[in-house]
Amino acid sequence: MPEKIIESxxxxxxxxxxxxxxxxxxxxxxLAGDDIKKIYEQFILLRTFDARALNLQREGRLGTYASVLxxxxxxxxxxxxxxxxxxxxxxxxxxGVSITMGYPMDMLFxxxxxxxxxxxxxxxxxxFPVCVPVGTQILHAxxxxxxxxxxxxxxxxxxxxxxxxxxxGDFHEGFNMAxxxxxxxxxxCQNNQWAIxxxxxxxxxxxxxxxxxFAYGFEGIQVDGNDIFAVYRxxxxxxxxxxxxxxxxxxxxxxxxxxxxxTADDSSRYRNTEEVEDWKQKDPLLRLKRxxxxxxxxxxxxxxxxxDRAMKLVDEAVKKAESVTHPDPKDMxxxxxxxxxxxxxxxxxxx
Amino acid sequence: MPRLNMVQAINMALKEEMxxxxxxxxxxxxxGKDGGVFRVTEGLLSLYGHERVIDTPLAESAIVGTxxxxxxxxxxxxxxxxxxxxxxxxxxxxxxHAARIRCRSRGRFSCPIVVRTPYGAGIKAPELHSESTxxxxxxxxxxxxxxxxxxxxxxxxLISAIRDPDPVIFLESTRLYRLVKEEVPEGExxxxxxxxxxxxxxxxxxxxxxxxxxHRVLQAVSGLDVEVVDLMTLSPFDEVTVAASxxxxxxxxxxxxxxxxxxxxxxxxxxxxxxxxxxxxxxxxRVTGYDSVMPLPKxxxxxxxxxxxxxxxxEEVLRY
Ligand SMILES: Cc1ncc(C[n+]2csc(CCOP(=O)(O)OP(=O)(O)O)c2C)c(N)n1
Ligand SMILES: [Mg+2]
Numbered sequence: 001m002p003e004k005i006i007e008s009x010x011x012x013x014x015x016x017x018x019x020x021x022x023x024x025x026x027x028x029x030x031l032a033g034d035d036i037k038k039i040y041e042q043f044i045l046l047r048t049f050d051a052r053a054l055n056l057q058r059e060g061r062l063g064t065y066a067s068v069l070x071x072x073x074x075x076x077x078x079x080x081x082x083x084x085x086x087x088x089x090x091x092x093x094x095x096g097v098s099i100t101m102g103y104p105m106d107m108l109f110x111x112x113x114x115x116x117x118x119x120x121x122x123x124x125x126x127x128f129p130v131c132v133p134v135g136t137q138i139l140h141a142x143x144x145x146x147x148x149x150x151x152x153x154x155x156x157x158x159x160x161x162x163x164x165x166x167x168x169g170d171f172h173e174g175f176n177m178a179x180x181x182x183x184x185x186x187x188x189c190q191n192n193q194w195a196i197x198x199x200x201x202x203x204x205x206x207x208x209x210x211x212x213x214f215a216y217g218f219e220g221i222q223v224d225g226n227d228i229f230a231v232y233r234x235x236x237x238x239x240x241x242x243x244x245x246x247x248x249x250x251x252x253x254x255x256x257x258x259x260x261x262x263t264a265d266d267s268s269r270y271r272n273t274e275e276v277e278d279w280k281q282k283d284p285l286l287r288l289k290r291x292x293x294x295x296x297x298x299x300x301x302x303x304x305x306x307x308d309r310a311m312k313l314v315d316e317a318v319k320k321a322e323s324v325t326h327p328d329p330k331d332m333x334x335x336x337x338x339x340x341x342x343x344x345x346x347x348x349x350x351x
Numbered sequence: 352m353p354r355l356n357m358v359q360a361i362n363m364a365l366k367e368e369m370x371x372x373x374x375x376x377x378x379x380x381x382x383g384k385d386g387g388v389f390r391v392t393e394g395l396l397s398l399y400g401h402e403r404v405i406d407t408p409l410a411e412s413a414i415v416g417t418x419x420x421x422x423x424x425x426x427x428x429x430x431x432x433x434x435x436x437x438x439x440x441x442x443x444x445x446x447x448h449a450a451r452i453r454c455r456s457r458g459r460f461s462c463p464i465v466v467r468t469p470y471g472a473g474i475k476a477p478e479l480h481s482e483s484t485x486x487x488x489x490x491x492x493x494x495x496x497x498x499x500x501x502x503x504x505x506x507x508x509l510i511s512a513i514r515d516p517d518p519v520i521f522l523e524s525t526r527l528y529r530l531v532k533e534e535v536p537e538g539e540x541x542x543x544x545x546x547x548x549x550x551x552x553x554x555x556x557x558x559x560x561x562x563x564x565x566h567r568v569l570q571a572v573s574g575l576d577v578e579v580v581d582l583m584t585l586s587p588f589d590e591v592t593v594a595a596s597x598x599x600x601x602x603x604x605x606x607x608x609x610x611x612x613x614x615x616x617x618x619x620x621x622x623x624x625x626x627x628x629x630x631x632x633x634x635x636x637r638v639t640g641y642d643s644v645m646p647l648p649k650x651x652x653x654x655x656x657x658x659x660x661x662x663x664x665x666e667e668v669l670r671y
Contacts, residue, residue: 120459129460136447140423142417144420144423147421147424147425150403174416176413180407338461341587342587
């Protein structure tokens with residue numbers, strides 16, 4: 001009896017926009033000039049929001065905050081592909097996803113300042129609250145996929161997690177559920193090379209994260225996570241498949257966390273500056289700008305207007321977030337159950 | 352009216368609720384073709400199909416985590432964990448998510464799921480098939496914990512649990528599954544969550560128990576002037592019924608098969624001491640499992656409270 005190969009797989013990697021701003025026309029998703037300008041505006045808005053959050057934290061006006069710097073293309077590119085009615089399960093680093101989908105920035109500032117009222121998702125969005133326990137949200141997307149499938153809706157569930165999240169047990173269980181039941185789920189991993197101080201290669205011996213999907217019976221693809229067009233296209237394709245009943249897809253966005261893990265972290269303790277400098281060359285905004293210049297879509301005037309507008313929007317959001325009244329202590333109790341238990345009522349009146 | 356055991360009563364509740372509401376779905380290991388290892392979901396697959404009676408891969412965190420996602424999206428999943436000793440891999444999902452989604456989303460999302468699981472000693476099974484760790488779940492705000500002791504109440508409580516807007520842990524005593532039969536009406540009725548019942552009236556002593564221990568208590572105190580309170584819901588527990596009985600008798604015994612330390616008896620005892628100290632005529636006594644690892648079947652009967660231990664406790668409180 002000869003030994004033979006009974007299964008093999010190939011991992012695709014998608015790149016569309018290079019560091020010099022040249023896009024591969026054959027792979028380019030259909031985006032009008034105005035769409036691209038809109039994407040640029042979202043980039044600037046997100047950078048402005050993120051920088052402001054870091055400043056506010058330093059001034060003691062915000063709690064611990066997890067910066068998005070460097071990962072904007074992965075977040076904006078994927079979020080743009082979803083519909084508002086889709087179910088989104090973010091981790092704690094998805095401010096770019098939330099803002100792109102229309103989550104009010106003032107509420108995000110409010111949340112990160114420790115006011116839970118900021119995390120009540122507006123009724124027109126199905127974004128789940130920030131998930132702190134790493135990887136656990138992956139299963140909720142499988143559940144949402146199950147509900148979507150059961151009700152025969154043309155929706156999908158999208159879930160975001162990091163490279164570290166792929167080591168958690170719920171990553172395995174969630175992928176397995178989605179594969180077995182062919183669920184309409186798009187799994188989006190932002191492989192930003194670090195899980196706090198642990199580098200990607202200490203997280204798994206797999207050559208890519210994308211290849212893990214094959215063991216669960218569906219496709220995984222690696223995309224340049226700093227290439228907004230590649231991320232957008234991969235997500236859109238995955239969503240089309242999900243909506244057509246063709247099951248889940250895993251997208252590994254190969255990107256980099258330019259900031260410390262959070263404001264409570266000091267990344268100089270565990271990684272060297274050369275690595276960060278190298279990644280600066282791959283900056284997702286810089287290459288978008290270069291592309292737009294070549295297309296005649298970028299002018300200094302447009303940039304200035306965009307920046308001014310972003311600054312104004314962020315200023316307004318901060319102002320709004322900081323002008324809310326202190327939360328009512330009763331707020332601690334009223335959402336424990338639909339109706340407070342007798343003991344909760346007693347504790348509330350003891351306040 | 353049919354006379355049913357607890358397995359049949361729970362099965363009837365599931366069948367009728369699935370008939371009533373298309374959003375009710377069952378998810379767990381071996382719940383489909385096999386009808387569950389205790390046959391609680393028997394016949395449901397052929398009635399409602401694979402889309403509603405979902406045999407999952409062998410993964411407890413996935414069963415509960417997926418149920419959470421389904422619940423948040425508006426379904427009413429009833430998840431089955433094969434034995435309480437195997438719920439531990441799912442505790443992260445139960446504690447970190449099911450219990451707090453309503454709170455974390457400020458009421459935007461809720462998690463109307465039921466997690467059913469067989470618990471307790473009584474079927475001479477291997478390690479971790481006899482756990483009674485209900486107190487873990489009672490400690491977690493946002494969860495409700497229900498432990499029926501009779502077929503009639505099991506059906507009524509499960510109907511309430513399925514319709515409840517919050518997550519409910521529903522514990523089914525393996526010993527009771529086929530021990531008692533009683534009349535269980537077909538069709539709709541419910542037994543409210545959060546309400547205890549007086550299983551035997553009496554004036555001298557109050558014995559509080561739930562689930563499997565209820566029957567042992569009734570056996571131990573039959574013919575005595577002892578009031579037996581069947582708690583039925585542990586979280587939130589019925590402080591009113593407990594207080595009324597304690598005021599009447601002034602003597603309290605709490606019986607559970609879980610270990611003593613931090614068992615639910617501790618909470619009951621502390622509450623009674625806090626609120627009703629002046630009505631007490633004797634110290635509150637807990638008759639419980641021991642603070643050891645639950646032994647294998649040869650020593651099981653020594654571990655869980657016996658009729659003799661309960662009788663002795665009654666004699667003891669009556670000495671005051
Ligand atoms: C279950 C769990 N363990 C540990 C932590 C603490 N923690 C927060 S973020 C993090 C690293 C996450 O890395 P990754 O998944 O790559 O996401 P990234 O932070 O890079 O976005 C750790 C260990 C946590 N939040 N949850
Ligand atoms: Mg990471």
